[in-house]
Amino acid sequence: MLKVNNINVYYGAIHAIKGVSLEVKEGAIVTLIGANGAGKSTILKTISGLLRPKTGEIVYEGKKLNTMEAQDIVRSGVCQVPEGRRVFANMSVLENLELGAFLRKDKVQIKEDLEKVFEKFPRLKERMTQLAGTLSGGEQQMLAIGRAMMSRPRLMLLDEPSMGLAPLLVKEIFSIIKEINLSGTTILLVEQNAHMALSIANYAYVLETGKIVLEGPAKELAESEQVKKAYLGG
Amino acid sequence: MEDLLIFLQQLINGISLGSIYALIALGYTMVYGIIKLINFAHGDIYMVGAYVGFFAITKLNMSFIPALLTSMVLCSILGIIIERMAYKPLRNATRIAALITAIGVSLLLEYGGMLIVTPQPRAFPEVFPQTKISFFEGKVYMTNQQLVIFAVTLILMVLLQFIVYKTKTGKAMRAVSFDKDAALLMGININNTISATFAIGSALAAAAGVLVGIYYTSISPLMGIIPGLKAFVAAVLGGIGIIPGAVVGGFLMGIIEALVSGYGASTWRDAVAFGILILILIIKPSGIFGANIREKV
Numbered sequence: 001m002l003k004v005n006n007i008n009v010y011y012g013a014i015h016a017i018k019g020v021s022l023e024v025k026e027g028a029i030v031t032l033i034g035a036n037g038a039g040k041s042t043i044l045k046t047i048s049g050l051l052r053p054k055t056g057e058i059v060y061e062g063k064k065l066n067t068m069e070a071q072d073i074v075r076s077g078v079c080q081v082p083e084g085r086r087v088f089a090n091m092s093v094l095e096n097l098e099l100g101a102f103l104r105k106d107k108v109q110i111k112e113d114l115e116k117v118f119e120k121f122p123r124l125k126e127r128m129t130q131l132a133g134t135l136s137g138g139e140q141q142m143l144a145i146g147r148a149m150m151s152r153p154r155l156m157l158l159d160e161p162s163m164g165l166a167p168l169l170v171k172e173i174f175s176i177i178k179e180i181n182l183s184g185t186t187i188l189l190v191e192q193n194a195h196m197a198l199s200i201a202n203y204a205y206v207l208e209t210g211k212i213v214l215e216g217p218a219k220e221l222a223e224s225e226q227v228k229k230a231y232l233g234g
Numbered sequence: 235m236e237d238l239l240i241f242l243q244q245l246i247n248g249i250s251l252g253s254i255y256a257l258i259a260l261g262y263t264m265v266y267g268i269i270k271l272i273n274f275a276h277g278d279i280y281m282v283g284a285y286v287g288f289f290a291i292t293k294l295n296m297s298f299i300p301a302l303l304t305s306m307v308l309c310s311i312l313g314i315i316i317e318r319m320a321y322k323p324l325r326n327a328t329r330i331a332a333l334i335t336a337i338g339v340s341l342l343l344e345y346g347g348m349l350i351v352t353p354q355p356r357a358f359p360e361v362f363p364q365t366k367i368s369f370f371e372g373k374v375y376m377t378n379q380q381l382v383i384f385a386v387t388l389i390l391m392v393l394l395q396f397i398v399y400k401t402k403t404g405k406a407m408r409a410v411s412f413d414k415d416a417a418l419l420m421g422i423n424i425n426n427t428i429s430a431t432f433a434i435g436s437a438l439a440a441a442a443g444v445l446v447g448i449y450y451t452s453i454s455p456l457m458g459i460i461p462g463l464k465a466f467v468a469a470v471l472g473g474i475g476i477i478p479g480a481v482v483g484g485f486l487m488g489i490i491e492a493l494v495s496g497y498g499a500s501t502w503r504d505a506v507a508f509g510i511l512i513l514i515l516i517i518k519p520s521g522i523f524g525a526n527i528r529e530k531v
Contacts, residue, residue, distance in 0.1 A: 050415055074421030086416035088409050099409055102402070103421040151421065 001026040001186055002047070002078075002155055007056030007066075009039075009046050016042045018210040019056070024155065029177070029187040031197040031218065033231060034207035040190040041083050043207075044157045047188075048080045049073045060155070075103050079153035083160045083190075085144040089133025093124055096132050096143055100150030110150070117146040120176060138169040145176065155186045162193045174200055194231035198222040206231070239373045244496035245489060250380040250449065252488020253387035257442035258465030259472070259480035260394065261435025267411040267475035268431045270329060274336040275316060276439055277462015278343035283309045283440025284358070284453045285351055291359050298361045302386070302444050306437040313436025314429045322425070340462075347455035355454040358447035383445045390441055391481060394434065398477060403430050411475070460504065464491075467511040473521030482522060 002024040009017035017039050024030045032040050045051045047058055049070035058065040065073050079100075088096050097117060101110045118125035121142040127135060132143055141161055148156055158177065162170040170193065178200050181187050191197035198204055198218045206214040206227060214226060221227050258280055265273045283305045290301035320339050324332045362382065366375040398404035406427045409417040414424060446461070447453050468487040472479025487507060494503045514521060 048419055050418060069423075070418040071421040071423050074419065080419045082416060082419055086413055086419075088412050088416065090412055091405070091408060095405060099405055099417075099420045099422075102406065147420070 001061060002188070003059045004043070004047070005057050005059065007043075007046060007053035007058065009042055009051055009053050011042075016210055017046070017053070020207070020210070020212055021056075022205050022212065022215075024186060024188050025203075026186055027181075027184070028202045029181050029189060029200055031189040031191055031201035031204045032207055033191055033194040033197050033204060035231075036192060037209075038207040039210040040207055041159050042210075044080055044082075044159050044188070044190055047073075047078065047157060071103065074151055077152070077154035078157065079148045079151045079155075080157040081144045081148045081159060081161060083163065085137075085140045087132040087135070087140050087143050087147070089131065091132060092129050093132055093135070093143060094128045096147050097124075097150050100147035101152075103151065109152075113150055113152060117149055120149075120179070121146055137164050138166070138173070141165065141169075141173055142176075145173070145180075149180065153185060155188065156180065158187065158189045160190060160192060162191060162196060170196060194227065195222075198227075198232075239370055240496060241493075242369075243374045244492045246374070246376050246380060247496070248489030248492030249485060250383045250488070251492055252485035253383050254442045254446050254449075254461065254484075255465045255468045255487045256481045256484025257387055257390065257438045257445075258461060259468040259484040260391075260477065261439045262466055262469040263472070263474055263477060263480040264407075264431050264435045266469070267477075268407060268428055269321065269325070269332075271321060271332045271336060272466065272474075273321075273435075274333070274462070274466075275339035275343055276435065277458035277460075277465065278340050278347070279309050279313060279316075279436045279458070280439040280443040280446075280462060281347060281453070281455060281458035282312060282343060283436075283443030284447045284457065285347070285443075285455075286440065287444035287447055288356060288358055288453060291361065298382075298448070301361075302441060305440040305444050309440030309443075310433035310437040313432040317429060317432040322428075344455055344458070351455060353455060355452050358451045358453055360451070361448050379448050383449060386441065386445060390438060394438070394477070397434065403427070407431055464504075464507045467507055467514075470511060471514050471521055473524030476521070476523045479521055479523035 004020060004022045006019050006021050007017055008015065008019060020043060032043065034040050042051065046053055047065060049065065049068060053066050060076065060078060063076060088099065097114060101113065104110055123139055124143055124146055127139065132140065135143060161173050161177065165173065174196050177187060177189065189197055189201060198221060201218040204216065204218045204221045205212050214221065258276065261276050262273065265271060286305040286308050287301045290296045290304045296304065316339055320335050321332055324335060362378055365378050368375045398407060406422045407430065409420065409422055410424055410427045418424060464487055465484065468483035469480045471486060472483030491503045491507060494506045
């Protein structure tokens with residue numbers, strides 16, 4: 001479904017991503033784990049069109065994302081839940097969700113999807129008219145995920161959904177990610193919380209200072225000594 | 235009693251003048267909100283608006299409303315062109331580079347305007363023969379022009395409120411001004427949204443230009459400088475980037491100016507306006523409505 005072929009991304013003179021290739025198969029949950037500053041978010045931003053690779057290409061269902069505008073990437077079914085949630089704090093919960101469906105014109109289905117989001121996150125329904133900035137961190141994360149669902153993505157990119165959340169909430173968020181996947185959305189998940197990420201993913205990549213150093217089925221990686229030592233605290 | 239009547243009269247004058255400032259200040263604040271640029275050419279768009287209105291009425295024999303609409307449409311196109319040609323190439327440049335460019339565009343409009351329409355001030359035609367509505371045995375009155383200014387301003391503000399809060403474009407504008415990258419991830423087209431902001435801001439300035447024409451009956455190519463600066467002060471007073479702030483700031487500036495003039499210190503009115511700017515910058519630089527937004531983690 002998504003193929004990243006040998007991309008190199010720079011921030012000015014800094015070579016942030018050094019020849020990364022990865023693949024996400026339709027229906028899977030693929031995770032990209034690694035320490036802070038390894039370049040995980042940079043890869044997601046590049047897929048979403050916020051950054052451009054200097055060389056290499058990103059192919060999604062035969063389309064080259066690396067030459068497309070960000071809005072066309074969203075239109076083709078790739079949506080990102082950004083790091084730090086980035087909800088529109090000055091707008092209501094409902095308005096945030098409506099913005100998720102910005103490119104869609106099918107009013108009836110939008111309404112249906114809104115109901116689906118509220119079903120999944122009843123707390124968002126209770127707080128529909130509240131400003132997003134007044135929500136708790138966990139609620140904001142739910143809003144960010146709900147907002148992405150509103151674009152009806154076929155591939156959802158999630159950037160550190162567990163960041164700053166209490167363990168119980170992290171569990172809740174991850175089970176929701178799993179549910180979204182089961183209902184047919186392919187997931188590329190970036191996480192520092194390797195333990196949680198490996199527990200729900202099918203396949204995993206380990207990123208270190210801009211390079212993929214290890215890859216394999218998530219179960220195998222969770223058992224690997226190297227990963228255990230570096231990322232699973234044992 | 236006499237004092238109170240003078241005060242009331244100045245209040246009416248101040249609200250009319252404040253309407254003009256508020257309309258211009260809205261454009262300043264909206265553009266600042268979305269691209270963090272103080273568009274110093276904004277006052278000159280108001281001047282162009284006044285001239286378009288003038289020619290629409292005198293040369294094309296339009297009545298007030300068609301002239302107003304023509305002016306608003308042409309100026310919104312002008313606003314879009316200015317943004318695309320002058321500011322868009324500098325979007326990733328330093329803010330000071332864009333600011334200096336805005337001053338350059340302002341000078342271009344002022345002196346280009348002189349070249350085209352001559353520096354000679356022109357008398358704006360009397361669109362509505364003046365009639366006065368009197369209160370308190372004629373001691374306090376309101377002209378029908380003041381009434382029109384106030385009514386048009388009110389209608390435009392309601393319309394703006396509707397656009398910003400109820401339409402897709404308005405939501406996109408608020409999203410882009412809050413967080414550009416997050417807006418991009420929603421699939422919002424940033425360039426079109428910025429163009430829409432310039433178009434709306436410029437249309438409001440054009441309306442102010444036509445309204446000031448019928449109020450002060452004289453227009454010139456440099457007429458935009460002082461009202462433009464005062465509207466900028468109004469936007470800062472209310473809190474730059476905040477739409478209701480621009481409205482409140484605009485009305486406050488108009489009322490303060492009218493009171494200063496009404497109580498015999500009219501030569502001081504510009505000094506007072508800019509004195510206000512200094513005071514806000516010392517006391518509360520974020521303006522009346524500005525607050526430090528705390529982020530939750």
